Amino acid sequence: MNEVRVGVFVCHCGTNIGGFLNVPGLAKYALRLPHVVFAKDNQYTCSEAGLTEIRNAIAENKLNRVVVASCTPRTHEPLFRSTCKEAGLNPYLFQFVNIRDQCSWVHMQDTERATEKAKALIRMGVARVVLLEPLEETQVEVNPCALVIGGGITGMTCTLSLANRDFEVKLVEKEDRLGGTLNTLYKLYPTHEEASKLVQAKAEELKKNPKIEVLTSSEVEEVKGFVGNYDITIRQGEKDRLFKAGVIIVATGAETLKPVDMYGYDGEHVITQLELEGRLKEGRLNANTVVMIQCIGSRNEKRAYCSKVCCLTALKNAVLIREANPDAQVFVLYRDMVTQGTIYEDYYGKARETGIMFIKYSPERQPVVEDGSVRIYDELLGEELILPYDLVVLSTPMVAHLDSADLAQRLKVPVDKYGFFLEAHVKLRPVDFATDGIFVCGCAHWPANVGESISQAYGAASRASIPMSVGHVKTEPSIAVVDEDECSGCGLCELTCPFKAIRIEETEKGRKAKVIAASCKGCGACGAGCPQKAITMRHFTDEQLLAQVIPLTEVTS
Amino acid sequence: MTFKESFEPDILGFLCNWCSYAGADLAGVSRFQYPPNIRIIRVMCSARVDPTIILEAFIRGLDGVMVLGCHLGDCHYMTGNYYTERRMKTSKNVLKSVGLSPERLLVDWVSASEGERFATLVKDFTERVRKLGSLGKETDLEPQQLRTRLTAAKEALAQERIRWLVGRERELVEDKNVFGEKVSQEEFDQLMLQTIKKEFAKIRILLSMEEDTLSVKEIAQEVEASPREVLRNMISLERDGLVSVVGIEGNSPKYRRTGV
Numbered sequence: 001m002n003e004v005r006v007g008v009f010v011c012h013c014g015t016n017i018g019g020f021l022n023v024p025g026l027a028k029y030a031l032r033l034p035h036v037v038f039a040k041d042n043q044y045t046c047s048e049a050g051l052t053e054i055r056n057a058i059a060e061n062k063l064n065r066v067v068v069a070s071c072t073p074r075t076h077e078p079l080f081r082s083t084c085k086e087a088g089l090n091p092y093l094f095q096f097v098n099i100r101d102q103c104s105w106v107h108m109q110d111t112e113r114a115t116e117k118a119k120a121l122i123r124m125g126v127a128r129v130v131l132l133e134p135l136e137e138t139q140v141e142v143n144p145c146a147l148v149i150g151g152g153i154t155g156m157t158c159t160l161s162l163a164n165r166d167f168e169v170k171l172v173e174k175e176d177r178l179g180g181t182l183n184t185l186y187k188l189y190p191t192h193e194e195a196s197k198l199v200q201a202k203a204e205e206l207k208k209n210p211k212i213e214v215l216t217s218s219e220v221e222e223v224k225g226f227v228g229n230y231d232i233t234i235r236q237g238e239k240d241r242l243f244k245a246g247v248i249i250v251a252t253g254a255e256t257l258k259p260v261d262m263y264g265y266d267g268e269h270v271i272t273q274l275e276l277e278g279r280l281k282e283g284r285l286n287a288n289t290v291v292m293i294q295c296i297g298s299r300n301e302k303r304a305y306c307s308k309v310c311c312l313t314a315l316k317n318a319v320l321i322r323e324a325n326p327d328a329q330v331f332v333l334y335r336d337m338v339t340q341g342t343i344y345e346d347y348y349g350k351a352r353e354t355g356i357m358f359i360k361y362s363p364e365r366q367p368v369v370e371d372g373s374v375r376i377y378d379e380l381l382g383e384e385l386i387l388p389y390d391l392v393v394l395s396t397p398m399v400a401h402l403d404s405a406d407l408a409q410r411l412k413v414p415v416d417k418y419g420f421f422l423e424a425h426v427k428l429r430p431v432d433f434a435t436d437g438i439f440v441c442g443c444a445h446w447p448a449n450v451g452e453s454i455s456q457a458y459g460a461a462s463r464a465s466i467p468m469s470v471g472h473v474k475t476e477p478s479i480a481v482v483d484e485d486e487c488s489g490c491g492l493c494e495l496t497c498p499f500k501a502i503r504i505e506e507t508e509k510g511r512k513a514k515v516i517a518a519s520c521k522g523c524g525a526c527g528a529g530c531p532q533k534a535i536t537m538r539h540f541t542d543e544q545l546l547a548q549v550i551p552l553t554e555v556t557s
Numbered sequence: 558m559t560f561k562e563s564f565e566p567d568i569l570g571f572l573c574n575w576c577s578y579a580g581a582d583l584a585g586v587s588r589f590q591y592p593p594n595i596r597i598i599r600v601m602c603s604a605r606v607d608p609t610i611i612l613e614a615f616i617r618g619l620d621g622v623m624v625l626g627c628h629l630g631d632c633h634y635m636t637g638n639y640y641t642e643r644r645m646k647t648s649k650n651v652l653k654s655v656g657l658s659p660e661r662l663l664v665d666w667v668s669a670s671e672g673e674r675f676a677t678l679v680k681d682f683t684e685r686v687r688k689l690g691s692l693g694k695e696t697d698l699e700p701q702q703l704r705t706r707l708t709a710a711k712e713a714l715a716q717e718r719i720r721w722l723v724g725r726e727r728e729l730v731e732d733k734n735v736f737g738e739k740v741s742q743e744e745f746d747q748l749m750l751q752t753i754k755k756e757f758a759k760i761r762i763l764l765s766m767e768e769d770t771l772s773v774k775e776i777a778q779e780v781e782a783s784p785r786e787v788l789r790n791m792i793s794l795e796r797d798g799l800v801s802v803v804g805i806e807g808n809s810p811k812y813r814r815t816g817v
Contacts, residue, residue: 072582073599074574098597101585106676107593117593124596414635424635434635478601492724498635523634524605529644529724531717540605548598549610551618552567 004130007038007063008122009054011045011070013100018043020104021115026069029119033126037061045070051083058087065129069097069122090134092477092539097125120555127547135477135538140518142228142467143246144168149220149407152180154442154453155251156202161461162249163211167468170243171206171214172234178203178214180253181443184274186281188450189316190347198450215241223248223410226518227437228473247437247464248411250421251457252404254443257297257396264369270392273313280320287328287390290321291374293367294334298397300363305418307397307447311338314395315348318356331357331387333367333376359385398447412500413438421445431460435499436473436519439464478539479520480527482513486534489513493526493535502526566620566686568595570679571610573603573637576627576668583672591679594686595623602626604637608648608723611662612711615652616704618693621661621686623679628666638666643726647719650750651710654757655703656696658689709764713756722749758782759790763799763814772809 008030012018023041030039038061042050045068057063066089068080073096081091099118107114144167148159151173159171177183178199185195206212215236222233230248234241256274259265267275273292279285292314298307311334318330337358339348352358361367365377374387400419408415413433414422421444424434431439441456442448448456467473480493480502489511493502501519504511513526513535527535536542572578578599584591600606603626614622624645626638642664649659663682667675693700713719726749729740740748758780765771765779773791777784791812794800802810 072578072585074579074582098582098599101582102597103593105585105588106591108588108590110593113593117596120596124598490721492721495728496640496724498637521634523602523637524600525602525634525637525640528605528607529640529720531720531724533715537605540600542607542610545598545600545605545610546613549569549614549617549619552596553618 002064004035004065005038005061005063006033006036006065006067006126006129007054007057007061008033008036008040008067008069008126009045009050009057010039010041010099010122011050011068012041012043013070013104014044017070017100017104020108020111021099021118022111025115026099026118026122030067030069030122030126033123035065035130036126038063046076046079051079054080054083055087058084058089064089065093065095065132067095067097067122067125067129069099069118069125071100072096072098072102090136092135093129093132095125095129095132097121116552116556120550120552123555124548124550127550128544131541131544131547132539137474137477138517139472139474140226140228141472142470143230143244144468144471145170145243145245146247146249146464146468147172147220147230147232147245148249148251150180150251150253150442150444151175151178151214151216152251152253152442152453153182153198153202153450154253154444154457155180155249156199156206157454157457158249158251158441158461158464159212160202160205160209161458162465163209165461165465165469166211167465169212170232170234170245171212172218172220173214173216174219176217178206178216181255182450184278186277187316187320189312190343192316192320195450220407220410223412226516227435228467228518230437246468247439249460249464250407250411250413250433250438250440250444251442251460252401252407252444254398254420254447255401257399259296259394259396263293263296263367263392263394265394269390270369270394273310273317273393273395276317276391276393280317280324285321285324285391287321288325289329289331289387289389290318290391290393291331291333291387291389292318292393292395293369293374294332294337294395295363296394296396299335303397303399303418305397305447306338308338309447309449310395310397312344312347312449314393315339315351315356317393319351319354322354322356329357331359331374333359333361333374335361335363398443400444404444411435411438413440431456431463437464437467473518475518476520476522478522478537479517480515480522480524481536481538482515483534483536484509484512486532487512488532488534490531493530496526496529498525564687564691566594566683566689566691567618568621568623568683568686569614569619570595570597570623570625571600571603571606572597572623572667573626573633574599574601575633576631577603577625577666577675579669580625580667580671580675583669584676585672587672589673589676591676592683594683595679602632602634602637603641604632604634604644606641606644608644608651608714609711611645611648612651612707612714615657615661615692616707616711620689620692621663621682623663623665623682625665625667625675625678628668631666631668639727640724643723647723647749647753648714650753651714651757654753655706655710656698657692658695660685661689661692705764706761709757709760712760712764713753716756716760719749719752719756722752755790758786759794762787762790762794766800766812766814770803770811770813772806772811774809776812 027039027041182195218236221235224231360379367376439460441460442453524537527537632638645664761780777787803813
């Protein structure tokens with residue numbers, strides 16, 4: 001094995017470090033450490049002059065390890081790693097030591113002790129770099145075909161967006177026709193365009209695109225593989241269809257809660273907003289006094305969330321009822337009217353002006369639906385009102401499909417406590433799942449209106465097309481590795497991994513954990529809990545971490 | 558009158574790359590000052606920190622260890638810090654059985670935007686450890702005795718039984734088992750304490766036998782336990798094939814360690 005030859009570069013960072021620590025002294029100290037054959041201080045190690053010095057030193061001194069003591073790896077590690085690479089050194093043989101953000105800047109009053117600490121930090125860095133191993137990123141090809149699950153407005157939009165980028169798309173819909181929830185809606189707020197027209201336009205566009213295959217009356221039966229290489233089994237009637245896909249988009253939507261045994265719901269005189277849409281669409285609404293009640297079955301203990309679209313749906317339907325029949329009286333009983341944004345607030349203001357009556361109730365004093373009238377305690381008037389009605393309309397929330405948990409399990413992605421699909425990060429990765437190659441959009445994720453669903457569909461299509469456009473995904477080389485001889489196949493790692501990147505498989509040696517390199521993110525949670533200590537976390541091995549556990553007394557002695 | 562030099566605790570911090578390390582960087586950018594006693598080791602996720610590494614740090618003479626991660630629910634790896642929380646809870650319990658203050662191990666959460674909070678945490682922790690004093694002086698134990706106990710604690714944390722329990726805690730406490738039963742947090746904590754006690758005792762016995770063949774009485778003396786308790790452990794260790802009787806001296810059997 002080659003002799004380990006470490007080069008240490010200590011940065012002044014102008015006066016940021018040099019003004020507080022004895023930087024030349026640190027370089028001198030580094031030169032005395034085991035395996036260090038070269039050490040130097042630079043004004044700015046990250047400047048072109050500094051980087052050239054690193055490249056030259058690697059060549060001239062046959063360095064096979066590099067340590068830079070300067071700022072933070074969070075901003076500068078990629079730069080120094082690629083400098084090492086340019087000089088022919090594996091970028092994983094580089095170690096960062098932070099003596100600015102976590103030393104010179106935070107111990108300005110005690111420069112002597114700060115210099116001692118910096119010495120210790122450099123010593124720790126050198127101790128680790130000696131043990132680092134070269135790692136190679138590997139590439140996995142990505143199949144340029146997408147599977148979109150769900151043929152509602154979200155899934156259709158996403159499919160079109162992907163196909164227009166020239167990717168093949170399989171669109172799977174469990175009903176016998178495309179359109180989803182929009183098939184049951186009348187007009188959409190705030191523009192009052194007909195839902196059926198929107199669906200029709202999208203469906204025609206889909207039909208014309210040769211890149212798209214639509215599979216109706218079909219369901220996802222099995223998903224195997226990982227980003228770029230999914231093996232999909234679709235159940236279509238009696239037969240199975242098998243194909244490969246590089247990415248998967250979940251656009252399965254949601255359903256509306258049916259308020260069985262609530263508020264006198266009978267589907268006849270007491271109906272839901274969704275059922276009202278049907279009657280409006282067919283022009284068979286015959287009611288002069290309509291009482292709508294908001295927040296039925298939501299914002300309570302069982303379902304704490306606000307379904308977001310019900311307030312505007314109620315407003316829109318109230319307006320449409322009055323448009324069709326100007327003599328009709330509409331009461332909206334609400335807890336809070338949620339109409340955020342200028343357009344919707346405006347829409348609300350106009351609805352009030354047309355004479356729709358809004359009555360505020362509190363969750364402690366719920367409206368009571370009786371035969372022919374609704375009793376309601378008006379929070380603002382402070383008295384009970386009795387409202388006769390021809391029709392009561394209950395605004396119930398969107399709820400997750402009953403089978404969404406099944407699908408989640410098949411895809412190995414999480415759902416939240418209400419059964420909606422859970423994204424990787426609310427702000428950083430809002431349409432991604434934590435599992436690479438799987439994305440979510442529309443109401444499958446959370447109640448959303450049509451506009452929002454379409455935006456999310458474009459977002460998911462855009463995110464999903466990244467690996468397909470690039471053609472391959474790079475796999476992180478600092479991943480977990482299983483020692484099969486030590487592994488007992490207990491499965492704790494499989495339970496621990498949030499990315500489903502490690503699983504138990506039957507092998508010749510029995511049940512053993514296997515790491516799926518393309519899915520492993522390198523957090524190390526599996527290894528730190530393995531009962532057999534059979535998992536090594538590359539680049540953060542026990543030895544590499546323990547090498548840094550050096551008491552200060554050892555540094556000063 | 559002699560002036561006693563004030564004690565400066567030696568502290569290591571394991572910080573996750575995504576939140577707490579970024580918080581520490583922000584403390585720097587904002588020039589929030591804190592004592593230089595802490596030295597930071599970067600890990601990608603706080604869940605990488607194997608409890609045995611914490612114990613090894615104490616064996617090597619560190620006075621305090623901080624493990625900082627993202628706030629619960631904000632983990633870059635989704636659930637990593639929940640594992641950290643449980644593993645460190647166990648590590649603290651193990652420290653207690655060694656006779657050290659669990660306060661020497663701090664587990665907390667710092668976001669990338671909490672530079673000031675990071676500086677405050679470090680300041681407070683440094684003061685806390687300073688008050689606890691040097692690790693070697695917290696107990697009346699001889700350095701070698703303390704080392705042996707810490708080594709036993711580290712090995713206990715490497716044991717399958719404890720690691721398995723820690724790894725299953727969430728499942729056991731939060732989900733129902735196949736019989737529709739749930740283990741309460743108190744029941745679980747109790748079970749964990751018992752397991753730690755048992756494993757710790759067994760490993761201390763094994764460590765005491767590293768060089769010699771010993772009788773139960775001799776072992777009892779060595780590990781500061783009653784002969785009765787030691788005998789009970791010897792029977793189970795023998796069953797596990799870790800010790801065996803190699804002869805009889807007087808009335809007492811002599812044991813030797815067989816497993817390594």
